[in-house]
Amino acid sequence: xxxxxxxxxxxLLAFVLVVVAAIGAGxxxxxxxxxxxxxxxxxxxxxxxxxxxxxGNYDFGSATADALIFQHLLEAGPGGLTPHxxxxxKCGFKGNLKTFSCTLRKGxxxxxxxxxxxxxxxxxxxxxxxxxxxxxxxxxxxxxKSVKAKGKYGVVFNLKAPQATWPQILTTGAAxxxxxxxxxxxxxxxxxxxxxxxxxxxxxxxxxxxxxxFKKFKGYWGKPAKNDGVIIRYxxxxxxxxxxxxxKDIDMAFRDFTPTELISLGKTKGIVxxxxxxxxxxxxxxxxxxxxxxxxxxxxxxxxxxxRQTIANRVYHGLVKPLYSMVAAGLPGHIDAFKTVYGAxxxxxxxxxxxxxxxxxxxxxxxxxxxxxxxxDSSADEFAxxxxxxxxxxxxxxxxxxxxxxxxxxxxxxxxxxxxLGWFPDYVDGENYLLPFYDAKSNFTSNNYNSAKMNSLxxxxxxxxxxxxxxALMRSAQTLAAKDAPIIPYWxxxxxxxxxxxxxxxxxxxxxxxxxxxxxxxx
Amino acid sequence: MAAQGTSLKSYLLTRLALVIPMVFxxxxxxxxxxxxxxGDPISASLGGRVPQAEVDKIxxxxxxxxxxxxxxxxxxxxxxxxxxGTTITDRRPVTEIIKVNGAATLELTIAAMFVAIxxxxxxxxxxxxxxxxxxxxxxxxxxxxxxxxxxFFLGYLAQLFFGSYLGILPTSDRASxxxxxxxxxxxxxxxxxxxxxxxxxxxxxxxxxxxLPATTLGLVISGIFIRLVRVNVIRTxxxxxxxxxxxxxxxxxxxxxxxxxxxALVPVITIVGLQMALLLSGAVLTETxxxxxxxxxxxxxxxxxxxxxxxxxxIVVFALVVVFISLLIDLASAFIxxxxxx
Numbered sequence: 001x002x003x004x005x006x007x008x009x010x011x012l013l014a015f016v017l018v019v020v021a022a023i024g025a026g027x028x029x030x031x032x033x034x035x036x037x038x039x040x041x042x043x044x045x046x047x048x049x050x051x052x053x054x055x056g057n058y059d060f061g062s063a064t065a066d067a068l069i070f071q072h073l074l075e076a077g078p079g080g081l082t083p084h085x086x087x088x089x090k091c092g093f094k095g096n097l098k099t100f101s102c103t104l105r106k107g108x109x110x111x112x113x114x115x116x117x118x119x120x121x122x123x124x125x126x127x128x129x130x131x132x133x134x135x136x137x138x139x140x141x142x143x144x145k146s147v148k149a150k151g152k153y154g155v156v157f158n159l160k161a162p163q164a165t166w167p168q169i170l171t172t173g174a175a176x177x178x179x180x181x182x183x184x185x186x187x188x189x190x191x192x193x194x195x196x197x198x199x200x201x202x203x204x205x206x207x208x209x210x211x212x213x214f215k216k217f218k219g220y221w222g223k224p225a226k227n228d229g230v231i232i233r234y235x236x237x238x239x240x241x242x243x244x245x246x247x248k249d250i251d252m253a254f255r256d257f258t259p260t261e262l263i264s265l266g267k268t269k270g271i272v273x274x275x276x277x278x279x280x281x282x283x284x285x286x287x288x289x290x291x292x293x294x295x296x297x298x299x300x301x302x303x304x305x306x307x308r309q310t311i312a313n314r315v316y317h318g319l320v321k322p323l324y325s326m327v328a329a330g331l332p333g334h335i336d337a338f339k340t341v342y343g344a345x346x347x348x349x350x351x352x353x354x355x356x357x358x359x360x361x362x363x364x365x366x367x368x369x370x371x372x373x374x375x376x377d378s379s380a381d382e383f384a385x386x387x388x389x390x391x392x393x394x395x396x397x398x399x400x401x402x403x404x405x406x407x408x409x410x411x412x413x414x415x416x417x418x419x420x421l422g423w424f425p426d427y428v429d430g431e432n433y434l435l436p437f438y439d440a441k442s443n444f445t446s447n448n449y450n451s452a453k454m455n456s457l458x459x460x461x462x463x464x465x466x467x468x469x470x471x472a473l474m475r476s477a478q479t480l481a482a483k484d485a486p487i488i489p490y491w492x493x494x495x496x497x498x499x500x501x502x503x504x505x506x507x508x509x510x511x512x513x514x515x516x517x518x519x520x521x522x523x
Numbered sequence: 524m525a526a527q528g529t530s531l532k533s534y535l536l537t538r539l540a541l542v543i544p545m546v547f548x549x550x551x552x553x554x555x556x557x558x559x560x561x562g563d564p565i566s567a568s569l570g571g572r573v574p575q576a577e578v579d580k581i582x583x584x585x586x587x588x589x590x591x592x593x594x595x596x597x598x599x600x601x602x603x604x605x606x607x608g609t610t611i612t613d614r615r616p617v618t619e620i621i622k623v624n625g626a627a628t629l630e631l632t633i634a635a636m637f638v639a640i641x642x643x644x645x646x647x648x649x650x651x652x653x654x655x656x657x658x659x660x661x662x663x664x665x666x667x668x669x670x671x672x673x674x675f676f677l678g679y680l681a682q683l684f685f686g687s688y689l690g691i692l693p694t695s696d697r698a699s700x701x702x703x704x705x706x707x708x709x710x711x712x713x714x715x716x717x718x719x720x721x722x723x724x725x726x727x728x729x730x731x732x733x734x735l736p737a738t739t740l741g742l743v744i745s746g747i748f749i750r751l752v753r754v755n756v757i758r759t760x761x762x763x764x765x766x767x768x769x770x771x772x773x774x775x776x777x778x779x780x781x782x783x784x785x786x787a788l789v790p791v792i793t794i795v796g797l798q799m800a801l802l803l804s805g806a807v808l809t810e811t812x813x814x815x816x817x818x819x820x821x822x823x824x825x826x827x828x829x830x831x832x833x834x835x836x837x838i839v840v841f842a843l844v845v846v847f848i849s850l851l852i853d854l855a856s857a858f859i860x861x862x863x864x865x
Contacts (some may be wrong), residue, residue, distance in 0.1 A: 042700045046825065050613045058572065134565060134581045134611070136573040190614060203702055208615060208623070210696070210816045213704040231700040238822075240695045240814045245680060247694065259785065375825065406562030406829045413575065436572075444574045 039228030041503070041521055044241040044253040047210065048234055050135065052195050052342075054176035054186030055128045058135040060255065060424070060514075061234075063173050067515050068214050069111075070197035070231060073155075074120065074167055077513040078520065080333070081428045083167045085176055087101045087116065087198065091170075097162035097465055104153040108221045110179045111202045112194075118149035123180035124143060125157075140174040140426055147388065151168055162463035164470055166489050170426035171513075186441035209234055213455045214518075225519035226505065245498060248460060251523060252499035252506065256518045259316045259378055265498050272503075275319070276510020278495040279328040280424045281433070282320075282375070284368070284386070284488045288416035289448040292366055297358030299485040301396075302418075303342045304351035307389040310492045313379040320491040325478045326433045328492050332476035333430040337482035338489065348393035355395060363397040366390075369419040374405040379420060386490075413446020428512050432476045434458060437487055438477065449486035533629065535854070542846050549842045550835070558832050562586055564611040567828045582678040585611075598835065607836035612828045617836030620821055626711030627697060628817035629638055631740065631809070634733050638741025640795065643748025644788070651756025651787070652779050664748060670746025676697055678812035679741045685735060693732045695814035702728045736813040740806055751794055755787035762786075789856070794851035800845040 044172055047061030072089060074083035085091060091102040097107040108116040125147045132138045143166075146160040159166060169175065182196050183189050195203045200222065201214035215231040233250060238257045244250045246268060257265065266273045286293035286302070293299055308322030322344075323329065324336035343350070355362060368386065370379040383400050390396040403411065412419060425432045435442045439458045440450040454477060461473040481487070495510045502523045509517040536684060565582045582588050586597075601608060607617035643666075650662035669677075686694035697703065698715050702725045709719050714733070717726040759765065760783050768778050807819035814820075825833035 008614075040701070056614070120832065132584070134585060136577060136581070139573055139577055169621045188585070188614060192619075207703065207816070208613065209821060211700060211703060231704055233696070233700055235695070235814050236811050237814070240682075240812070243687060244696075246689065247686060249695075249699065251694065403561075404827070406567040406827060408562075410562040410566035442574060444572060446575050 011324045042250045044250040045231050053189040058137040068201040069199045074170045076171045078510045098159045100157040111196045117154050120180045121155045124177045127185050139172050165431050168429045172426045226522040230518045254497045268486045274497045276495045278493045279512035280492045280493040282422045285447050286444045287417045287447045297354045300354040301351040303485045305346045305389050320493045323489045323492040327430040328491050329337045333471040337478040341482040367399045369416045371408040553838050562829045564829045608832040610833035612830045624818045624821045630712050634737030635740035639744035643745035647749045647752025650753040666746045666749030674743045675812045677807045698729045740809045759783040759787040800848040
């Protein structure tokens with residue numbers, strides 16, 4: 001080898017040594033850096049953020065970030081479902097159910113040092129209604145006529161129609177409080193501008209699509225957070241997030257792993273899968289203006305055949321539970337209406353009898369639509385089970401079709417006769433599982449269900465002050481919903497978070513409100 | 524020479540003039556394709572939560588129910604004023620996406636091209652120099668297999684082996700969470716930003732995160748270079764001036780490396796430039812596999828949400844980037860190789 005060749009070989013060896021040293025040194029340094037920041041919780045998620053400004057978002061990813069920065073007059077949980085005062089000290093209806101007033105907490109400061117007053121509450125609600133953001137968050141305040149300050153620490157909400165669940169509305173994303181003047185009245189504040197709330201954390205850095213960094217707010221009025229800060233890291237694929245969790249790049253992950261990934265993680269050393277009561281549901285919508293689901297007998301036959309337990313066991317490995325009402329189990333007023341009317345398990349004989357009685361020839365041709373891009377790849381397995389159950393006795397001939405979400409959501413009631421949807425509640429009350437599906441004015445499913453009896457039940461329910469009477473009306477609505485079967489619920493999900501085994505207190509925040517209260521978590 | 528200079532000048536002016544109709548055709552195609560695809564940004568974000576009547580109201584308020592020709596006119600007018608607008612989904616200025624996510628893609632692209640050129644040129648040279656030997660066969664086989672392998676599959680293998688099994692390299696993102704949280708962005712090119720911040724620990728962290736995605740992408744592209752360099756080396760070694768150099772008694776090593784190799788690389792420059800331009804528009808599969816927040820990764824997000832403004836804006840900017848890069852390559856080729864005439 002000549003001299004030039006020796007120099008080249010030496011340069012190549014030096015380069016390789018530098019790379020190897022970088023890998024090793026970097027690994028050691030990364031470990032030290034992460035260990036040094038022991039009080040910071042790093043969470044992974046496959047959700048994404050649209051807008052951090054509460055007036056501009058109606059999605060889960062944004063709501064999870066907002067919960068760290070902003071607060072409400074009333075909040076639900078952890079654990080309990082009844083709204084309790086947070087930025088308010090006392091709230092109640094005055095006279096009828098159209099006037100609701102609150103006394104505000106004194107001594108609360110925003111992250112910029114400004115004192116929290118009634119003017120901020122009025123501003124926060126006014127701007128949501130004025131901005132009418134395309135996210136649709138303002139629809140939660142559709143019953144709000146006006147909000148007025150009563151002195152420095154009092155507010156009065158005037159409603160258009162009686163609404164017993166107005167306190168629950170005050171726990172939603174539409175009711176988060178922002179400082180007057182800092183947040184524009186007529187437009188949404190940009191994500192990379194400074195976000196100001198009263199919550200236990202400040203947003204110190206936000207990199208869209210990458211991560212959000214939250215620092216503990218030292219001037220917080222309430223109990224300080226149990227950690228020094230939170231980093232939420234955004235992933236496109238759950239498999240990448242799973243790898244990050246097993247490699248200890250992140251401490252925990254909240255939303256969303258596939259059922260198979262969860263089972264695998266549950267068997268992984270050093271990882272814990274935490275399950276709590278959840279309130280998300282999955283259901284099959286039937287279009288009342290399209291054949292064959294326009295016939296009640298066909299809808300009943302489908303209701304007799306849906307294999308809830310099989311889906312829960314085979315597709316979701318026990319991570320979901322069979323659901324027999326659109327109102328989530330565990331909520332006050334829930335009854336297993338579909339179980340009462342159609343039984344707990346598929347019943348071919350009764351399905352056949354329903355079709356025969358109506359003179360409907362078999363097999364009934366039907367197309368079922370689902371969307372894996374929004375509800376996950378397990379949707380295909382879910383619908384394969386439904387298809388199998390419906391075709392088993394020769395009663396139906398089922399064609400399965402899928403579409404990606406943007407196309408699917410546009411086509412729902414216009415082109416699809418039977419389709420998959422899911423729901424997580426805006427507020428944790430049975431009403432939020434009835435109005436959006438069965439009330440003619442609020443029904444978003446576009447399935448053309450319009451029952452005068454149901455509309456009347458739901459109007460009465462909203463205007464009923466006495467809880468026992470309200471719950472009785474909800475039960476009647478569920479029974480009617482089962483008999484009319486415009487929608488067939490089939491599973492209810494748990495609130496699931498996965499973490500390394502050194503992360504503490506996650507179970508304390510797992511409840512049907514589906515809020516991840518990072519301030520309770522430590523490691 | 525004067526004639527050559529004039530023809531180059533007129534070639535350049537013609538190419539620049541052609542940019543306008545090229546971009547106009549692209550704008551129109553993007554506009555139509557986005558609107559022909561089922562769904563729109565409003566139903567994508569509101570579908571499944573809000574009554575249809577409310578969705579229609581919002582659609583009307585934002586002008587998505589206006590006649591297509593009206594929407595098209597407004598779109599062209601905004602583009603002409605270089606107002607690429609703000610995304611509908613998350614209110615980000617499109618220029619900010621280009622700056623931030625474009626920088627992530629640029630960093631990945633440069634690193635991947637470094638790997639591609641190093642590996643591709645090395646194996647191509649070996650294959651060309653030792654034609655019809657085991658080294659040639661091995662290099663060609665490697666080039667074919669690596670080019671045929673889907674980049675996400677190679678990425679998964681790399682993550683599993685180096686990240687999970689050996690545990691020596693990170694499997695996703697540009698940096699670890701704390702590094703990224705503490706990094707002050709200047710250029711949005713993290714390697715450079717860490718040097719500006721004089722944070723050596725952060726530099727190594729970012730470098731380590733870059734290794735797997737850059738190597739994965741670079742190896743796949745190297746397949747093109749292996750074959751191209753091989754063919755050019757073989758062709759160049761047959762040229763008369765090479766025979767003349769051998770006849771003058773110059774060593775075979777010097778003939779290959781100092782004479783043939785450099786000339787064989789000239790066509791490779793063109794391909795390098797074109798590949799870079801293509802990658803800058805987003806190495807989508809690599810970015811998705813490694814959760815790399817580049818422009819391709821963002822484009823998928825906006826496409827899924829039918830975010831017209833985002834998709835139109837990003838594609839227009841990158842069309843301009845590709846057009847100008849290909850123009851620069853043509854100019855560079857003309858200067859490097861005097862045989863190229865216009």
